[in-house]
Amino acid sequence: MANEQTEKLFSEILDRRILKKAVYSKAADKAVTKLVISPFRRADGSIMLSAESFCGDNKAIRKNLPCDPAELVRPALEGFRQVNIFTTAGDLELRRSKSGSVHISGKLAPDAGEAEVASHDEHKNYIIDPSRDAGFLRELGLADRSGRIHDKKQAKFRQINRFLEIIRDVESELPSDRPPVICDLCCGKSYLTFAVYYYFTALKKREVRMYGVDLKADVIEFCNEAAARQGFSQLKFVSGNINEYTPPEKPDMVISLHACDIATDIVLYNAVRWGAGVILSTPCCHHEMSKQLSQKNDSAPMRDGLSFILGCSMTKQKFCDAATDALRVKRLSSCGYDVSTLELIDPDETPKNLMIRAVLDPKKSAETCARELEEYRGICAGLGVAPYLDRLFKNEV
Numbered sequence: 001m002a003n004e005q006t007e008k009l010f011s012e013i014l015d016r017r018i019l020k021k022a023v024y025s026k027a028a029d030k031a032v033t034k035l036v037i038s039p040f041r042r043a044d045g046s047i048m049l050s051a052e053s054f055c056g057d058n059k060a061i062r063k064n065l066p067c068d069p070a071e072l073v074r075p076a077l078e079g080f081r082q083v084n085i086f087t088t089a090g091d092l093e094l095r096r097s098k099s100g101s102v103h104i105s106g107k108l109a110p111d112a113g114e115a116e117v118a119s120h121d122e123h124k125n126y127i128i129d130p131s132r133d134a135g136f137l138r139e140l141g142l143a144d145r146s147g148r149i150h151d152k153k154q155a156k157f158r159q160i161n162r163f164l165e166i167i168r169d170v171e172s173e174l175p176s177d178r179p180p181v182i183c184d185l186c187c188g189k190s191y192l193t194f195a196v197y198y199y200f201t202a203l204k205k206r207e208v209r210m211y212g213v214d215l216k217a218d219v220i221e222f223c224n225e226a227a228a229r230q231g232f233s234q235l236k237f238v239s240g241n242i243n244e245y246t247p248p249e250k251p252d253m254v255i256s257l258h259a260c261d262i263a264t265d266i267v268l269y270n271a272v273r274w275g276a277g278v279i280l281s282t283p284c285c286h287h288e289m290s291k292q293l294s295q296k297n298d299s300a301p302m303r304d305g306l307s308f309i310l311g312c313s314m315t316k317q318k319f320c321d322a323a324t325d326a327l328r329v330k331r332l333s334s335c336g337y338d339v340s341t342l343e344l345i346d347p348d349e350t351p352k353n354l355m356i357r358a359v360l361d362p363k364k365s366a367e368t369c370a371r372e373l374e375e376y377r378g379i380c381a382g383l384g385v386a387p388y389l390d391r392l393f394k395n396e397v
């Protein structure tokens with residue numbers, strides 16, 4: 001009976017293509033604490049299931065399964081006592097008692113649309129293959145000896161791989177007649193810095209010279225030692241404030257992942273004044289604009305029209321996040337860059353997932369840049385804000 005009921009449910013969910021994911025918990029075997037099964041699309045368009053098992057020792061193992069209800073039913077009836085099923089037709093919870101009876105709470109709405117299915121690329125075809133590239137991943141504590149990415153590092157691993165995909169897309173903008181110079185500002189533990197160096201030197205067989213900069217002296221010391229152990233001879237780390245940093249040679253590309261608050265403005269300002277051809281920056285938290293908007297300003301005409309957003313602290317913060325980055329985009333654009341914003345990773349994973357991608361456009365005219373700067377200043381005046389990035393350019397900070 002429990003079998004039939006469960007099979008019927010999962011068959012319906014797969015037939016209607018409404019499954020987002022099924023999360024199995026309350027495991028009988030304590031070695032595997034959780035199992036997440038979600039559909040994905042292969043390169044040939046067919047749909048399969050991806051099963052990720054999370055183990056007690058911080059490891060995650062991923063397996064591809066046929067898109068068959070039996071694959072969803074089996075762990076529900078054997079290994080796990082609870083399944084939370086997320087579908088476009090509503091969320092359900094399946095609980096199995098010790099005696100084996102199954103109780104399902106929630107109902108599937110009759111007329112839901114199909115779930116969006118991620119492509120195979122998003123699931124497995126990472127640029128960094130942990131089984132092949134285990135050396136530096138292990139060195140940094142991202143993976144174990146066999147190349148399994150630790151459970152807690154999965155999100156970081158996905159971020160750096162996605163960042164690499166974006167680098168791959170702009171690679172042709174880097175000089176081809178000499179080793180490109182790359183700076184990672186606010187590099188922290190430097191997962192990204194190592195991955196970028198590895199990408200160019202080991203995977204693309206291309207020399208690069210890289211510099212990572214961060215305030216944390218002990219972390220930088222570790223990174224220099226780790227680079228030496230890995231034989232990454234052209235990867236150097238410097239401890240210090242990026243505000244005072246001068247690279248030993250002109251960078252062709254400046255990258256930055258989650259530089260806190262106005263540190264992102266310093267990254268962008270440095271990249272522009274150093275004449276970097278490519279800038280890739282994913283900002284972190286935003287605090288500056290919210291403070292400025294809290295100060296009274298009677299000569300900021302745009303504020304009245306925005307009072308319905310600024311009057312509520314949550315919508316105000318969301319507005320400040322978006323406006324800060326939109327103004328950064330505009331300011332960079334006024335410096336001669338062709339600028340776009342991309343989603344770094346799934347927004348469910350982190351809200352800090354916006355990537356600013358700027359490529360210097362030598363054809364952009366001084367008049368266009370001047371007009372963009374005027375527009376930018378008009379928006380700042382309308383809002384009554386003075387963004388840190390602009391104050392850096394004006395030498396006001």
Ligand SMILES: C[S@@+](CC[C@H](N)C(=O)[O-])C[C@H]1O[C@@H](n2cnc3c(N)ncnc32)[C@H](O)[C@@H]1O
Binds near residue numbers: 185190213242256
């Ligand atoms: C959120 S962490 C991100 C680290 C790394 N990029 C990553 O994504 O894993 C931000 C880092 O920025 C560094 N940082 C913040 N302000 C800085 C500054 N003015 N100069 C240098 N480093 C700074 C911090 O020390 C910290 O390591």
